[in-house]
Amino acid sequence: MRNDRARLEDIRDAIAEIEKRTPRECEDLERDEMLRVWVLYHLQIIGEACRGLSDDFRQRHAEDIWSSAISFRNVLVHQYFGIDIEAVWQVIARDLPELRSLVECVLGERTPRSS
Numbered sequence: 410m411r412n413d414r415a416r417l418e419d420i421r422d423a424i425a426e427i428e429k430r431t432p433r434e435c436e437d438l439e440r441d442e443m444l445r446v447w448v449l450y451h452l453q454i455i456g457e458a459c460r461g462l463s464d465d466f467r468q469r470h471a472e473d474i475w476s477s478a479i480s481f482r483n484v485l486v487h488q489y490f491g492i493d494i495e496a497v498w499q500v501i502a503r504d505l506p507e508l509r510s511l512v513e514c515v516l517g518e519r520t521p522r523s524s
Contacts, residue, residue, distance in 0.1 A: 413466045417512050419458040420478075423451040424509045427501060435498040448497065449485055455508070456482020470515060474508050 411419075427448055432438055438445055459478040467475055481500060485492060513519035 411461065413463055414516070416458040416461050417516055420455050421509065421512045421516065421518075423454040423458070424505050424512070427451045427505060428509075431501055435495060438498060439494050445494070445497075448501070449492070452497070452500065453482050453485050456480075456485070470511075472511060474504065474511060477504065478508065 430444060430447060432441070432444065438448065456478045459475045460482070462475060510519065
């Protein structure tokens with residue numbers, strides 16, 4: 410059974426894979442089916458890893474982003490042919506940097522930003 414740290418590392422690694430190949434424009438993602446499949450696959454990994462985080466972990470780190478990632482994964486898996494690429498693009502541009510930062514802080518790879 411995978412522990413929380415391993416799941417966080419899965420999330421971090423999947424984000425890195427997406428960031429490695431993310432195009433500059435949403436239209437590029439729309440045009441390139443292989444890239445789109447690549448990104449959607451890694452977003453599913455992120456959601457699945459978030460779903461597997463322990464209840465104790467989620468109580469200690471009560472940010473909404475965990476459940477948002479799980480919900481988005483469910484949309485990707487169950488509505489595959491109706492996926493809104495613009496919504497995917499917004500997740501990549503807006504949510505993944507926040508999630509990466511949070512995961513790196515929890516893993517001790519980065520110090521939290523002060524508000």
